[in-house]
Amino acid sequence: MGDWSFFGKILLGMGLLLALMGLITMGLGKVFSIGRLPGDIYIQKGNFTFYFPLLSSLLLSLILTIILNLILRR
Numbered sequence: 001m002g003d004w005s006f007f008g009k010i011l012l013g014m015g016l017l018l019a020l021m022g023l024i025t026m027g028l029g030k031v032f033s034i035g036r037l038p039g040d041i042y043i044q045k046g047n048f049t050f051y052f053p054l055l056s057s058l059l060l061s062l063i064l065t066i067i068l069n070l071i072l073r074r
Contacts (some may be wrong), residue, residue: 037056037059038055039054040054040056
């Protein structure tokens with residue numbers, strides 16, 4: 001029906017991009033300790049621990065939005 005090699009190349013490219021982003025995130029995590037900011041939710045009771053990185057997620061989203069707007073601006 002169609003040429004699947006193009007679809008395979010797209011999937012391979014997305015996988016490599018995702019792996020690269022993971023490596024960058026791991027590296028930056030050791031340099032800039034972004035976890036456990038004051039707005040993050042952390043609850044520990046006995047042997048139960050709940051952690052929701054609310055402020056960390058918002059900060060990461062803001063930074064990525066600014067970077068992508070600068071890169072993809074036409």
